[in-house]
Amino acid sequence: MVAFDAHGNGDSMSALVGGALAYDGSCLSLDALPVLWPVGTTWDERTSSVVLPDGTSAPAGTVLSAGGGVVPFTDDAWPADPDAATALEECLDPSRRIVSFNTGAQPSSPASAPT
Template sequence: MLKRPMPVMQLRMAAASLLVLALGAACGGDESAVVASTSNGNGPVVAHPAEEDGSGASAQIEGPLSMSSGCLLVGGYPVVWPYGTTWDADAQAVRLSDGQVVALGDRVSGGGGYPHLPDLGTEFAEPLTDCPTNEYEEVAMFNAGDQITVTK
């Protein structure tokens, strides 16, 4: 079976993500700000450590929120949420930075991309390593500063 080649946009996004992470580390950035169930008790949410100014990737991420093996999935992809997203343990739901609550089964959509898990920095890849993936090992990564639309 032939493997799909990595699109140029995904290569650019992966390179930009690595550059941002490297600059953050060089400038004394706190890489532990990336939230994951194994790092700071924020449940299954993995989110960008800081809001970005740029628009980011131009793919549309869309699908229902589900959970499998303790991992949050959007449309069947492990997901990296925008900056400020947290886990609401009482509601067992995702709380977006604008206050919206995303329950399991709700549909979400927003801008982002689908980078390959091995191309992500360890801050993102490590918490998602044991999550179910598709045959291309892609992750749904919302842009760090974008708003997400929620449909109940």
């Protein structure tokens, strides 16, 4: 899981982004694109869920949408955090794009544990 601070420079994207949350054992994705999550987002191994900074839990399979954007991944965009770059690059598809969720992003529908 790669998290970022969208408020670091005062800029953030506000386009509507989203898709089905998937986890393949090493990569978290939305509609097959790797995701930059807001700082404070964690992965709950026990429930196979993304836990957003406000405590909202989104298990794999949940459809999420929020403000953010889909952007091209470029190696030179990550000089300050080579670990983040490596984690994202390992999950890229041939389009080399990533989904960026803004800080405070919420699921479009209430996520709950599978029954």
